[in-house]
Amino acid sequence: xxxxxxxxxxxxxxxxxxxxxxxxxxxxxxxxxxxxxxxxxxxxxxxxxxxxxxxxxxxxxxxxxxxxxxxxxxxxxxxxxxxxxxxxxxxxxxxxxxxxxxxxxxxxxxxxxxxxxxxxxxxxxxxxxxxxxxxxxxxxxxxxxxxxxxxxxxxxx
Amino acid sequence: xxxxxxxxxxxxxxxxxxxxxxxxxxxxxxxxxxxxxxxxxxxxxxxxxxxxxxxxxxxxxxxxxxxxxxxxxxxxxxxxxxxxxxxxxxxxxxxx
Numbered sequence: 141x142x143x144x145x146x147x148x149x150x151x152x153x154x155x156x157x158x159x160x161x162x163x164x165x166x167x168x169x170x171x172x173x174x175x176x177x178x179x180x181x182x183x184x185x186x187x188x189x190x191x192x193x194x195x196x197x198x199x200x201x202x203x204x205x206x207x208x209x210x211x212x213x214x215x216x217x218x219x220x221x222x223x224x225x226x227x228x229x230x231x232x233x234x235x236x237x238x239x240x241x242x243x244x245x246x247x248x249x250x251x252x253x254x255x256x257x258x259x260x261x262x263x264x265x266x267x268x269x270x271x272x273x274x275x276x277x278x279x280x281x282x283x284x285x286x287x288x289x290x291x292x293x294x295x296x297x
Numbered sequence: 298x299x300x301x302x303x304x305x306x307x308x309x310x311x312x313x314x315x316x317x318x319x320x321x322x323x324x325x326x327x328x329x330x331x332x333x334x335x336x337x338x339x340x341x342x343x344x345x346x347x348x349x350x351x352x353x354x355x356x357x358x359x360x361x362x363x364x365x366x367x368x369x370x371x372x373x374x375x376x377x378x379x380x381x382x383x384x385x386x387x388x389x390x391x392x393x
Binding site for chain 2: 242245247267
């Protein structure tokens with residue numbers, strides 16, 4: 141998890157394009173300036189960053205489902221529930237499913253667990269567009285490779 | 298069995314918290330009912346599910362942006378329902 145780059149997941153550990161599900165892992169860093177302010181002497185992973193972590197995981201699923209032909213942009217978060225605190229050093233298991241692939245949008249459901257216990261969940265909507273340009277798409281492919289996205293999800297996979 | 302319009306009107310009423318009695322076949326989803334593009338995604342999702350179709354929102358939006366169609370053709374509810382009926386019929390034709 142690179143909080144300073146807003147890249148919140150470390151790797152994609154499961155991807156099933158038939159069932160349209162994904163699972164990623166993300167280790168909350170032990171130190172970050174974020175924890176100095178949130179909160180002084182009582183560091184907690186901000187809930188909005190947990191939501192973003194779910195959104196990034198679900199977003200990679202949309203990208204994979206379109207074989208890197210389309211880019212999802214966060215549009216709506218519904219029924220977000222933050223069930224328990226997340227602290228520095230914890231390993232997040234982030235799961236998402238593609239509930240519906242519409243024309244220009246996608247509906248997903250995502251959740252995070254720590255040690256098998258539910259931490260948070262949300263329904264996340266994306267607007268889905270063509271990549272604005274080829275360079276952006278190439279950068280996303282590079283990022284996907286760093287996350288070890290399975291080869292079958294890649295544009296030339 | 299309820300009509301396409303009744304199903305769509307009920308979806309809009311529930312999704313956008315608009316009184317059902319205000320939703321007429323002549324209502325323009327955007328101009329009369331004040332539904333924006335983000336709220337329309339929820340409506341499209343519910344319509345896709347209810348009718349087992351995929352509303353071609355991107356194609357419609359592109360046509361409107363290109364001046365090849367008007368918003369009335371797709372977003373006046375009686376016209377939207379006619380498009381839904383066409384999509385349902387086309388789906389049935391493919392599957393038989």
